[in-house]
Amino acid sequence: MITGFEYNFSWSKFLYHPQAFWGEGPDLITSVFANAGAVLESRDPVADGRRFYKLGSEVTYRCLSWFALSGRYDFVAPNSKDSKESFHVIGPKLIFRSNWNSHEQVTLSYTRWFYGAHTKGEAPNDYTHEELDDQMFALSFGMWW
Amino acid sequence: MVKPIQGPVLAGLALLLVSGAALGQNKPAPNSAAADAEAGSSLEGDTAPGDVGLGLTPGTPQVGTLPGGTVPAYGQKAKDEQDYRFDFHGFLTMPLRIGLNNRAGTVTTEQKELVLHAPPVVPDYRDSFVYTGIVPEPYAQLAFSYGNSVVTGTAIIKARTASTAASFFDPPLQSGITDAFVTFNLPNLGKGMNLGINVGAFSNRYGTMGEYDEGHYGTPILGRTNGVGENVVARMALGDLVIAAEQGFQGQLDKPPVGLVADGWNDFADPNTGTGLVHHEHLGIGYRRQLTFGLHYLQAWSQDDRAAQALQPDGTITVVGADLRFSASHLGHFYVGGAYTDAENSRSVGRILEVLNTQGGPGLMRNYFGAESGGTGRLLTVASEYNLSLARLLLYPRHFDGNARDIVLSAFGMYTFVRSDDPAFDYVHKLKFGGEGTYALAPWFAASLRLDQVRPDTAKHEQTFSVISPRVIFRTDWQSRDQVVLQYSRFIYGDDVVVRSGYPAREDPTIAPDEHVVSLSASMWW
Numbered sequence: 001m002i003t004g005f006e007y008n009f010s011w012s013k014f015l016y017h018p019q020a021f022w023g024e025g026p027d028l029i030t031s032v033f034a035n036a037g038a039v040l041e042s043r044d045p046v047a048d049g050r051r052f053y054k055l056g057s058e059v060t061y062r063c064l065s066w067f068a069l070s071g072r073y074d075f076v077a078p079n080s081k082d083s084k085e086s087f088h089v090i091g092p093k094l095i096f097r098s099n100w101n102s103h104e105q106v107t108l109s110y111t112r113w114f115y116g117a118h119t120k121g122e123a124p125n126d127y128t129h130e131e132l133d134d135q136m137f138a139l140s141f142g143m144w145w
Numbered sequence: 146m147v148k149p150i151q152g153p154v155l156a157g158l159a160l161l162l163v164s165g166a167a168l169g170q171n172k173p174a175p176n177s178a179a180a181d182a183e184a185g186s187s188l189e190g191d192t193a194p195g196d197v198g199l200g201l202t203p204g205t206p207q208v209g210t211l212p213g214g215t216v217p218a219y220g221q222k223a224k225d226e227q228d229y230r231f232d233f234h235g236f237l238t239m240p241l242r243i244g245l246n247n248r249a250g251t252v253t254t255e256q257k258e259l260v261l262h263a264p265p266v267v268p269d270y271r272d273s274f275v276y277t278g279i280v281p282e283p284y285a286q287l288a289f290s291y292g293n294s295v296v297t298g299t300a301i302i303k304a305r306t307a308s309t310a311a312s313f314f315d316p317p318l319q320s321g322i323t324d325a326f327v328t329f330n331l332p333n334l335g336k337g338m339n340l341g342i343n344v345g346a347f348s349n350r351y352g353t354m355g356e357y358d359e360g361h362y363g364t365p366i367l368g369r370t371n372g373v374g375e376n377v378v379a380r381m382a383l384g385d386l387v388i389a390a391e392q393g394f395q396g397q398l399d400k401p402p403v404g405l406v407a408d409g410w411n412d413f414a415d416p417n418t419g420t421g422l423v424h425h426e427h428l429g430i431g432y433r434r435q436l437t438f439g440l441h442y443l444q445a446w447s448q449d450d451r452a453a454q455a456l457q458p459d460g461t462i463t464v465v466g467a468d469l470r471f472s473a474s475h476l477g478h479f480y481v482g483g484a485y486t487d488a489e490n491s492r493s494v495g496r497i498l499e500v501l502n503t504q505g506g507p508g509l510m511r512n513y514f515g516a517e518s519g520g521t522g523r524l525l526t527v528a529s530e531y532n533l534s535l536a537r538l539l540l541y542p543r544h545f546d547g548n549a550r551d552i553v554l555s556a557f558g559m560y561t562f563v564r565s566d567d568p569a570f571d572y573v574h575k576l577k578f579g580g581e582g583t584y585a586l587a588p589w590f591a592a593s594l595r596l597d598q599v600r601p602d603t604a605k606h607e608q609t610f611s612v613i614s615p616r617v618i619f620r621t622d623w624q625s626r627d628q629v630v631l632q633y634s635r636f637i638y639g640d641d642v643v644v645r646s647g648y649p650a651r652e653d654p655t656i657a658p659d660e661h662v663v664s665l666s667a668s669m670w671w
Binding site: 008010027029031058060062068070072093095098099102103104105106107109124139141142143144145 | 210211212213214215217218219220229291295298326327329344345374375402
């Protein structure tokens with residue numbers, strides 16, 4: 001059984017209401033999201049009755065037409081039978097784009113994982129706890145039309 | 146215009162957000178990305194049936210939310226749609242190539258002595274010094290771009306075969322999407338200054354000998370980077386001078402996994418190579434669009450503990466070089482460049498950097514340093530190319546637009562000196578040179594002759610070979626974007642010229658190379 005929710009909130013839209021806000025100005029966008037699940041029945045005793053959930057939040061301040069600051073926090077608990085597999089992730093980001101509502105963005109991000117004592121990779125990348133990277137730098141872009 | 150806010154925190158937030166409205170124009174923008182996402186709420190009280198969806202449409206990309214609260218409006222028009230345009234460019238060339246030879250060994254009464262080979266069995270391998278590009282190769286590239294004057298997204302589809310003409314399916318030759326990147330052009334940073342930024346997966350090439358292409362040898366003498374990352378180009382005009390600075394940093398999306406069995410489908414990937422990274426910096430000066438001098442520095446490395454050999458040292462490949470390009474229409478185009486490559490334990494460095502078309506450290510070992518070198522060695526390469534249009538020269542100072550008879554002459558050469566930790570490959574001088582003359586005597590017809598000589602080891606004359614290649618060229622107009630070339634090549638070999646055989650192809654000294662090659666190739670570009 002799986003449940004999930006996500007809520008995204010634009011503070012500028014809220015504050016400007018009832019006047020429409022079309023994104024062409026500074027904005028603070030907050031998001032919260034979560035998934036939870038449980039294995040109700042399985043022949044594998046390891047999996048049977050196992051519960052798992054993850055939740056997170058993201059805050060983005062679109063301060064300039066070409067620039068935004070963002071931060072995201074996640075908590076993942078993949079196994080209710082071993083809480084030491086749970087881990088936290090924080091990820092600050094810098095976002096560049098050509099205009100407020102442009103159809104592209106470039107993201108420079110740093111991500112830091114805080115692992116539990118039993119956190120490990122899953123197949124096919126079944127790294128041990130010691131083999132997992134706990135920091136990442138990423139430069140990515142997205143474009144859509 | 147702002148509703149009363151309850152509490153000082155919200156009031157402060159409101160001030161922060163609304164005070165910035167002057168930076169943007171907070172007016173309705175029905176075609177903007179956010180507006181598209183907002184379409185439902187904007188139609189409150191006037192909801193159309195199509196505004197309600199219980200799932201995503203099939204064409205929606207299968208990706209998660211982009212960082213920063215961005216709501217991509219796929220398939221929706223941009224607000225400034227008039228500024229956006231779609232571009233489609235490409236290059237196609239597909240040759241029929243037949244090598245002629247005499248059957249090796251005993252010939253029975255049911256066999257012809259003449260044998261026909263496709264592709265021809267000749268020493269013309271793109272990753273090797275012996276590569277001349279004389280034998281035409283299949284290549285198709287389709288480049289799709291969409292954007293405006295500031296930002297452009299590009300995706301390139303590339304293949305080095307055409308499935309309908311191939312005898313077996315060779316996945317690495319059908320590369321699929323090879324490049325995907327976005328380009329920002331910032332033209333008004335200052336007087337006479339502009340800045341270009343590429344972000345994404347793409348190649349950079351340095352040390353190309355041609356004016357608009359990789360030259361007769363199809364080999365960038367400094368290197369080609371293949372990765373995902375960024376590349377920044379800054380230019381500043383100072384009277385007749387232009388100062389250019391360029392920088393790039395790229396990594397790879399992955400590495401060959403440990404335990405991967407090298408095979409044809411994975412292009413015989415090497416699990417002993419780690420994640421490759423490369424940074425490169427360049428500085429140049431140009432004068433009146435005629436003279437360009439550049440200094441180059443590229444360094445690729447790997448420091449990955451997932452390489453299969455745990456004690457394998459981290460590897461680096463460093464290239465420093467300089468080149469000079471002279472391009473004046475009536476005096477032709479001249480290029481000369483030099484590159485010094487220093488490889489240390491480059492066994493673990495993958496194809497993030499291709500030096501002389503080789504694939505990273507393993508490629509350098511295979512073609513220059515030898516298997517016992519561990520990827521440690523040094524190359525010194527000097528190359529030059531000169532192309533001259535006699536019609537432009539003779540008609541000068543009048544402008545020649547290319548719509549008349551012309552003779553185009555070219556001369557080109559490359560020299561490489563190899564030092565290696567493998568004694569069998571140490572202290573080797575490699576040299577190749579050639580010339581080409583083309584007479585365009587009608588709008589639809591030209592005749593050409595190319596001569597080449599290749600000396601893979603100048604101390605071993607028996608490895609030297611020469612090639613004579615007359616051609617006739619057909620096209621639809623003087624400056625058409627198409628041509629059909631019928632070519633014959635005569636290879637004249639020394640006693641110890643080795644060609645490759647097998648899959649993957651390896652040097653096989655038992656094979657007698659083809660001496661005659663006939664090819665018919667069609668090309669088009671736009």
